[in-house]
Amino acid sequence: MPTQQSEPLPLGDTIQRYGLVSRILHWSMAALLLWQFLGMGLKLTLGRTPLVSFFTGSHQMVGTVLFVLILARVIWTIANRRHRPAHGDGLLGLAARAGHMALYLVMLIVPAAAILRAYGSERVFAPFGFQIFPAQQPEIGWMVGIGDALHGELGWLMLALIAGHVVMVGLHQAMWRDGTLQRMAGRPRG
Template sequence: MQLLDSSERYGAVSRLLHWAVAVLILWQFLGMGLKLIFGRNDFVGFFVGTHQPVGFIIFVLVVIRALWALASRKRRPDHGTGLVAKAAAAGHGLLYALMIAIPTLALLRAWGGTRGFAPFGIEIFAPREVEIAWATSLAGLLHGELGWVLAVLIAGHIAMVGVHESLWRDGTLRKMAGRR
């Protein structure tokens, strides 16, 4: 098992971080989608009730993933050259930016709010007596909307994997799936 990235494929660490974040983000979208479709009820409440702690895990994993990507940047498969390569690099950069910004906004909202934030019983922010309106307003305005922008980008990311595999047949999926 190859732990580190190479120019031919991503290593086990990169793949684990990629797929763990992918599954957790899918869970988040599932919960929010169910909430939009069915409103709040006991079934949907289970999914929505996990949103904050799962979002916190995503944030931690994405920070680790970004640091790992920076540390591994000279060993990783490159995007190639030309316009398509530049678009791929920009798309990945935007995905990373949103995966950092969205939970950061949620943390800002929690910091400025009156409920506090204690995922898994670990207090990150104590409850406040008075809300910090600018923090909660800014986060309330952008967190969900940027989440749906992320959903569109992820759909584009998946679609491009399909293009790579079916049209260009360049083995891009194999690099992240770990198959030889």
């Protein structure tokens, strides 16, 4: 029996599936966000322990990488917007577009709030050992205040949006069997 060869995955998105760049951005961000939320969840439940420090000690570095990936993903999404798989029509399609827009917006605001806080802080911002922002003397209170108010709270909102995203993918896979998961994770249907 001859084996069916699949065509190579394109770099860009098509109307049938997401391309290699979108997949790399999506899954690398998913892994890094999982790391961030695991660390923060452990911090809330266990307090400050060596295990928690293992995860939270990289929070600033991982967050910085995430911000760069998020910016790249937004730019890539805009550049590919006419070539991506459709979210569908009707109320469900509108809900899917609104959910994705909310997720993108929160993914941008959460690290931006942390960067605003870092810029206004009395501490040097050097996530990889080289200084990005100097320490502010005195601290710029409104920047730190906005960062403190938004970063953590909207981070948990982001987790809720991500959970909703995962649940909806599960519904598409289990109930509607419309190939939604395959468009980002595997071969296209048909």
